[in-house]
Amino acid sequence: MANPVVEKTLAFAEFDTTLMSAAKDSPWLSNGAVTEEFNPSYSVLERLLSIPVRNKAVTRSGRFAQGVDAWLAHELRRAGFDADLVWPRPEAPRVLSSDILDLLRRLPERLADEVHESIMAGKAGSTDARILGRAYMKQTDVVMTHWSTGPELLLSTKAMTSSFGKNLANRYEEAYGDAANLRARYPLAAVGFFFVQRATILESEPAAFRRTVDMIRKLRDFGDGFGYTATGLLLVDWDDDSDNPEVRCVHPPVPQDIATAQFLNAMVDTVLKVTPIDLHEAARARRAGEVAPLPGHEWVDEQQDALF
Template sequence: MLSARPGTLARMAKTDSFSVYDAPLAARPPTDPWVHALGEAAMYSPDYELLSRLLGIPVAAGKGSTTGALASGVDAWLSAEFRRAGFSADEVWPRPSIPRIMPRDIAMLLDGLPANLADAVRERLTSIKSVGPVDARYLGRAYEKQVDVSISRWDRGPEMLLSTKTQVSSFGKNLANRFEEAYGDAGNLRTRYPLAAVGFFFVQRSTILELEPDAFEKTIDMMRKLRDTVGLNGYTATGLALVSWDEAAPEAGVMVELDRVPADVRPEQFMTRMIEQVLSATPVSQHVRPRELMERRIIPVVEDEPGSDT
């Protein structure tokens, strides 16, 4: 039986930046995210209560000013939303458990192994970075890009590539750099993966409304201009959310504030557009469950699997 070298398991990290979110995510019962009826235009309803709960974890720990800590919460939430929409846990990265990045085919292999052997292989995977890396990195047209949330399989390749950014202060000062980077990343990824849904999701602290309202107007304008649904020089979809908390009482939690966010850049339209692109770029025998949820009907098609006779 495969076993780790003495001391290897003791040295391997059992937690990562997403571990603090594992319990809240596991405790959240999955719900149907679509609120439209059969024949109506698709209408997605994000779980904002879960986003508030997840972002409240780093804020309560005094890490609200650390955008990296908030970003992990945003990534965990978005990956949970795509799983909620019907995509499987092992094809949406980051996964809901360690290793966060692992091909679905390997997960299926582990499920088919005897329990003891599966546990040993799973432990070993976390130390083989080429198989279970910490970050999902994709080669674009010009350079390699770390992608924060993605849907990918060996037999399909990258289907969804999503970058997230958070901004809690110095809004106007850093805004131009944020969007310059975002625009370059969009062209880099879309020209190499023209069928993939390539998205950009931005979370800002709502203090921007009072402190730098001009920066907020520029944010909305740039979120719109970053899109290119026809060519390959912009994103398939972009989304914006504002969040707030009381610095004097961080334990009180985080609120998601969307009243001032225009409908065409809100998270609802972002999720809808990204999912539509993934489904439109694949045949009906792929992603059957997400299609059923979105189309509000049972689809009499069996999900294709690699190597199956169809």
């Protein structure tokens, strides 16, 4: 029987080349013009999801969903958040304290290499981010955190490529319970839910698609502190008969109020709204339309100065 930890490690490794070559441009600049709307790099997501589809591993070991996780983390880094704070990281181990990374950069080269080897051997870090909620530990798909702030962003993702109507009610119950669990402990964090479905639902189960849209809207916080900060829905599809299928995003059927762009805008804006102005400076600059470089590795020191 395959080891699930090894499977997940290998799955993320499949995405590394695509992520390393992907542009890190500001999502609020389009053809040189400043936009209020987040411009997701859908082409990167399409390339990532095409990998498990071509390997016929859409459902096995969650590799398809892990592609979604890797992409959303990439989008948060594009938004200007520090790469060391966003999990899953773009390289192994996917979950690792930024303080350890900062220490590695300060150590003499030989010692740093030895420590790095120990980390890669499993002495530190993880493939999963497990976050304590009010009632239970939750494996959270995309996280931004540091010990001095606690979790600032917690994002749950789900992918559904078949049996839509059969499984939708279970996803709804799970999602609502997870929102209550996480928001009760972290009321100021941006807590989001992002759902990816295969576009075949539009023809095979149109009633299930209508219920999906309704579910995504109802999972949001209506102002009572329950539900998610933001929710989003994305449809994707591919040709099963192709020898080399390519995933494509399908946009028009998804209402704008639950589309990907508004979801990412809301998640970023929530983080910036509840943190001091001298934290996440690169993200604030990019959000304002400036051509700001991504934060360097001195971020941790700057953050602690701002807080203390």
